[in-house]
Amino acid sequence: MRALSLTKEIAKQLExxxxxxxxxxxxxxxxxxxxxxxxxxxxxxxGEPDLSALNEAVEKRLSYIPLQYIxxxxxxxxxTFEVNENVLIPRPETELLCECLAEHxxxxxxxxxxxxxxxxxxxxxxxxxxxxxxxxxxxxxxxxVLKRNIEKNGADSVVPIQADITRKxxxxxxxxxxxxxxxxxxxxxxxxxxxxxxxxxxxxxxDGGEDGLYFYRQIFKNYVLLLKSGGxxxxxxxxxxxxxxxxxxxxxxxxxxxxxxNQIPRVVIFRKGKE
Ligand code: GLN
Numbered sequence: 001m002r003a004l005s006l007t008k009e010i011a012k013q014l015e016x017x018x019x020x021x022x023x024x025x026x027x028x029x030x031x032x033x034x035x036x037x038x039x040x041x042x043x044x045x046x047g048e049p050d051l052s053a054l055n056e057a058v059e060k061r062l063s064y065i066p067l068q069y070i071x072x073x074x075x076x077x078x079x080t081f082e083v084n085e086n087v088l089i090p091r092p093e094t095e096l097l098c099e100c101l102a103e104h105x106x107x108x109x110x111x112x113x114x115x116x117x118x119x120x121x122x123x124x125x126x127x128x129x130x131x132x133x134x135x136x137x138x139x140x141x142x143x144x145v146l147k148r149n150i151e152k153n154g155a156d157s158v159v160p161i162q163a164d165i166t167r168k169x170x171x172x173x174x175x176x177x178x179x180x181x182x183x184x185x186x187x188x189x190x191x192x193x194x195x196x197x198x199x200x201x202x203x204x205x206x207d208g209g210e211d212g213l214y215f216y217r218q219i220f221k222n223y224v225l226l227l228k229s230g231g232x233x234x235x236x237x238x239x240x241x242x243x244x245x246x247x248x249x250x251x252x253x254x255x256x257x258x259x260x261x262n263q264i265p266r267v268v269i270f271r272k273g274k275e
Contacts, residue, residue, distance in 0.1 A: 003035060004043040013058050024067050028057055031071050064196035077124035079153050086141030087118040088205040093260045094182050097236045097267050098124045100258050101178055104232055105129040110174050112136060112226075114165050114181035114219055117205055119146040121180055123155040132157050134173060138164040139204060166218040175228045182236040183215035184208045212238055216248050224252065227272045234258075234269045242268055 011025035018024050026040055032054045033046060057070045068074040068089045073082050076090035077098055083089055098121055105111060107130040113122035114136050122135035135150075135158050137143045143162045150158045163170050165183075185208040186194070198206070208214050216235065227233060232255065237245055242265040246254055252270035260266035 001046045001049060002043050003029060003033075003040045003046055006046065006049075007040055010054070010058060014061055017062055017064060018067075024061065027067060027071060028054060028061075032057065064200065066197040066200055069200065076120040077128070079120075079123060079127060081118050081120050081123070081149050082145055082152060083118055084141075084145060085200065086139065086202060087145045088182075088201055090118060090120040093266050094121065094236060095124075096258050096260060097121060097180055097182055097234055098128070100234050100267050100269060101180070101232055102128065105131050105178055107131060109177040110134070111178045111180060112173070112176045112223065114179065114223060115183040115205075115215065116146050116160070117142050117182075119149040119155075119158065119160070121182060122146075122158045123149055123153045125180065126155040126157045127153060130157060131178075132159065134159050134161055134176075136161045136163050136165060136170075138162065139202070142202070142205070165215065165222060167222065169222050169226055173226060175226050175231075176223075177228055177231050179219070179223060179227055179231070179233040180235075181215075181219055181233075183219065185212045185215065185236070185238040185241065187212040208238070211244075212241060213244055213248065216245060220248050224249075224272065229272055231272050232269060233272070234267055236267055237265065239264050241265075 007025045007029050011021040014021040014024050029035055060070050068083050073080050074090055077095055109131040111131045111133045113133055116122050116135035116137040119135050122133040126133045137146050147160050184206050186206045188207050188210055242257055245268045249270045253273050255269040255271050257265045258267035
């Protein structure tokens, strides 16, 4: 059996559930047969491979389980992250959040990543800058993935902390130069209408309460007081939330909005004024 014909066969099977069936089929083959892009491109001879794991993966995908959970890992920035049903799948838009304050973060910076989930933000920022990043996550399932992702990526300067951001911040946290967060921000009522794949992701990572803004208010209440004077806070937001964020954070100085690849305001940045 050859790589290319098997990829095409799998792509055909995935078409009913995916708009990018060819890409997904390639990812599955690479994963289950340890192939490179080139192996597929050059149509490597596979002999008579055991297809059981691949077929099982296709079945899962046909029941709308996201590809990333089936593979158990996903790329984000320059690293590979373990992902499972306990964490949100890292999205390309979230890379904007990691990049937008890069020039302000250095080895001596203290950074918080609030609602850290898989740790994709904390680990990427720590790897790129060497900063001390406090990754705060409430849920034990996600917290375990976060710790493994720190280890897997050798991100020694990330400190995982299991804590609930809707409560007062842990007493021993040093003041922050930078706060980053991609909190849950989808309005509760919208969630049942989301794509079936998204519904496989943890509700706790998606649901931002009635107006989607619950966690931003909590961040404002519990964490802005720990931001140093002159410090910056950048948060990922949902479509149409930028103005509401400006009202919630109105005691800070609004710096800028970062737009995503679809020209949607995706990250807002505020500065805590010098007292
Ligand atoms: N910070 C994590 C991420 O961006 C998790 C976000 C969340 O759970 N809402 O992937």
